Amino acid sequence: MDIQEIRNKAKRLLESGEVKVVVGYERGSTESKSTPAFIESPDDVDRLIWDATCVNNLAAYAIQEAKNGGVAIIARDCDARSIVMLVQEHQLDKDAVRVIEVPDETQWADDPALPESLEERRAFWAKEFEKCTRCYACRQACPGCFCNTCFIDRIVPRWAAKRAGASDAWMFHVTRAMHQAGRCGDCRECSRVCPVGIPVHLLAREIETFVGELFDYKAGMDMDADPVLGTFTPEDPDPNEHGG
Amino acid sequence: MSEETTTIEQQTEEQKPKVWKPRILGILCNWCSYAGADLAGSSRLQYPPNVRIIRVPCSGRVNPQYIFKAFQRGFEGVLVLGCHPGDCHYAKGNYYARRRLMLLKKFLPSLGIEPERFHFEWVSASEGIIFAEVIAKMTKKLEDLGPFSGVSVVQGVTQINTDAEDEHR
Numbered sequence: 269m270d271i272q273e274i275r276n277k278a279k280r281l282l283e284s285g286e287v288k289v290v291v292g293y294e295r296g297s298t299e300s301k302s303t304p305a306f307i308e309s310p311d312d313v314d315r316l317i318w319d320a321t322c323v324n325n326l327a328a329y330a331i332q333e334a335k336n337g338g339v340a341i342i343a344r345d346c347d348a349r350s351i352v353m354l355v356q357e358h359q360l361d362k363d364a365v366r367v368i369e370v371p372d373e374t375q376w377a378d379d380p381a382l383p384e385s386l387e388e389r390r391a392f393w394a395k396e397f398e399k400c401t402r403c404y405a406c407r408q409a410c411p412g413c414f415c416n417t418c419f420i421d422r423i424v425p426r427w428a429a430k431r432a433g434a435s436d437a438w439m440f441h442v443t444r445a446m447h448q449a450g451r452c453g454d455c456r457e458c459s460r461v462c463p464v465g466i467p468v469h470l471l472a473r474e475i476e477t478f479v480g481e482l483f484d485y486k487a488g489m490d491m492d493a494d495p496v497l498g499t500f501t502p503e504d505p506d507p508n509e510h511g512g
Numbered sequence: 513m514s515e516e517t518t519t520i521e522q523q524t525e526e527q528k529p530k531v532w533k534p535r536i537l538g539i540l541c542n543w544c545s546y547a548g549a550d551l552a553g554s555s556r557l558q559y560p561p562n563v564r565i566i567r568v569p570c571s572g573r574v575n576p577q578y579i580f581k582a583f584q585r586g587f588e589g590v591l592v593l594g595c596h597p598g599d600c601h602y603a604k605g606n607y608y609a610r611r612r613l614m615l616l617k618k619f620l621p622s623l624g625i626e627p628e629r630f631h632f633e634w635v636s637a638s639e640g641i642i643f644a645e646v647i648a649k650m651t652k653k654l655e656d657l658g659p660f661s662g663v664s665v666v667q668g669v670t671q672i673n674t675d676a677e678d679e680h681r
Contacts (some may be wrong), residue, residue, distance in 0.1 A: 382622065390624030394664050419577065427577065428584075434664035439584045442623060446576045449615060474622040478615055497615070500607035502597065505614050507632045 269370050274342060275313040277368050281340045282310040287366055288337030291329050293322040304329065318342070323374055325455040327351045327411040331359050340366040344374065349453030349488030350411035356488070356495055357451070359414050376456065380467050382474075393438065399464040400437035402430065406458035406468050407444060412451040419443060445471035450496030452476050453488045534588035534654035536563040536647070539578060541571045543601040544636045545593035551640030559644040560651040563591065571595070572605025576616045579630060588660045589629045589650055593643070596634040606634070628653050629660065 278290040294305035294315045302321040306329075307313055326341050327350035333339040343351060348367050354360040383389050404420075407413045419427050420440050428439035445468075452472040459469040479485050482505050485496040540546040546567045552559060568574060571594025582590045592613060600606045613632045620627050631650050635643050 386621060386624045386626055388624070389622070390661070390663065391665060393623060397664070427581065435584060435662070438663045439580060442580050443577050446580070446616070446619070449612075471622070475615065475619055478618040482614055482618065483611065497608070497611055500604065500611050502607065504607065504610055506597070506610065507614065507617075508634070 269318060271316065271318045274318055274368060274370065275316050278307060278313045278316060278340065279310045281338075281366060281368075282307070282313070286338055287340040289333050290316075290340045290342070290368070291326045291333060292316045292342040292368070293318065293324070293326075296321070306333070316342075318370060320373065320375065322370075323460065325350060325409070325411060325457045327354065327455075328409055328457070330354055330365060330411065331414060334360055334364040338364050338366065340368055342368045342370055344370055344372040344455075346372065346453040346455040347411075350455060351488070352491050353451050353453065353488035354411065354414070355491050356493060357414070362491060379470065382470065394434045396466045396468075397437035397441060398434040399466060400432060400434075400441070401464060402432050402437060402440070403463060405461040405463065406441075409457040409461045410444075410448070411453075411455075411457075412448045413444070415447075441466075441468055441471060445475055448472040449475050450479050450485060450487050532659055534562055534651060534657075534659075536589040536591055536650060536654065537582040537587045538563045538565040538591040538593065538647075539571075539574050540565055540567055540592075540635075541594040541601075541606070542567050542569050544595035544599065544634075545571075545643065547637035548593070548635040548639045548643040551637065552643045553640075555640050557640055557644040559647040562651045562654075563647050570600065570602050570605035571609035571613075572600070572602065572607075574609055574613070576612055579616060583625060583629070583660070584663050586660065586662050588657070589631065589654045591630075591646070591650060592632045593635045593646070596636055599636065623663070625663075626657055628657060 278292065281287045282290060288308065290307040292305050292307065293302040295317055296303040300321060302317060304324055304326060305315055307315060325347045327343060327347045330339060330341055330351055331354065341351060348369065351365060351367060355362045383392050407418060427443065428436040454473055454476065456469045459467050462468060476487060479496055483496050540549060549565060571592060574592050579590045594606045594609055595601065597606060617627055617630055617632065620630055633646055635646065
């Protein structure tokens with residue numbers, strides 16, 4: 269996509285007063301990096317860039333920026349799904365947000381496959397979570413993690429200890445994945461920002477697969493749909509039909 | 513003091529079960545299933561003593577987190593029982609529970625946990641017999657599966673929890 273096209277769109281939105289800020293990408297500390305840019309004046313739109321270094325899911329800034337007036341966000345398909353999801357979850361007023369769509373040209377790293385046997389899977393995750401330093405970068409980068417107080421930061425009840433270690437990290441990551449049910453657009457930010465390389469996005473991806481199978485639902489596709497676990501039908505899959 | 517401590521330690525040693533027995537955490541709705549369990553007791557029905565019961569106001573109160581926590585702490589199985597669909601005291605709590613828990617059950621194998629370790633069923637206040645059967649069946653299944661090595665086994669070594677809470681399990 270032509271960068272000039274993005275800049276023109278941003279300029280129009282700012283000049284018309286439709287939005288107060290455009291969230292996009294600008295050159296980072298080196299040529300090989302980009303960093304999120306918050307453009308508030310039509311004169312600054314030339315700072316915006318669009319190339320292979322632009323990888324962040326900027327939807328994570330949507331809630332915060334929409335509070336100060338309208339916000340426009342440069343978003344790939346998966347990022348746009350995050351924005352739709354935030355509207356569904358009543359975290360974002362749909363009139364306060366505009367999306368500047370860009371094609372998804374991200375070069376994704378290959379995903380590790382989950383092992384076949386259950387025992388190997390348990391060992392796989394234990395080994396991965398053993399590496400976790402509990403920096404919470406995954407949570408901070410995730411547009412779906414919009415709670416004011418994360419369960420893991422609570423002292424009472426304390427769901428897991430603060431220290432690093434496979435057992436407590438398992439509790440954190442597994443619960444966080446479950447909280448993303450029907451919310452994850454598979455942007456893979458959680459894994460991308462992980463300093464120790466845990467493929468944590470696989471957990472939410474598994475959950476989204478099952479959400480699709482059980483409830484015929486895909487996250488962030490319909491602004492007017494109820495969040496999948498915030499609704500039900502009497503005909504939902506029942507434990508008695510599925511062997512409890 | 514040392515004498516007393518020795519006695520307690522000896523007692524604890526003696527009370528330790530000789531044979532491995534699975535432990536089940538049962539989370540039961542107050543209005544139907546807990547009353548069903550009560551009926552099983554007052555009817556003098558026999559069922560395996562492997563279940564530890566927590567009473568909740570509604571199966572809709574059951575956060576999937578509770579189940580993860582139970583597995584993290586090393587329970588071999590977790591059981592959630594609620595009112596039959598249509599019978600919820602709060603009209604629809606069990607319908608919300610059904611969505612969450614069906615999803616959770618499907619998700620467990622992705623973590624390497626056998627789906628049989630989590631059971632979820634409807635038991636009404638009059639179904640004392642069914643309650644006893646559910647406990648018996650689940651205990652049997654878990655005995656067949658064998659001990660649960662936990663969620664943090666890295667290369668054959670189980671991480672030792674140093675939490676004071678964990679020691680009081």
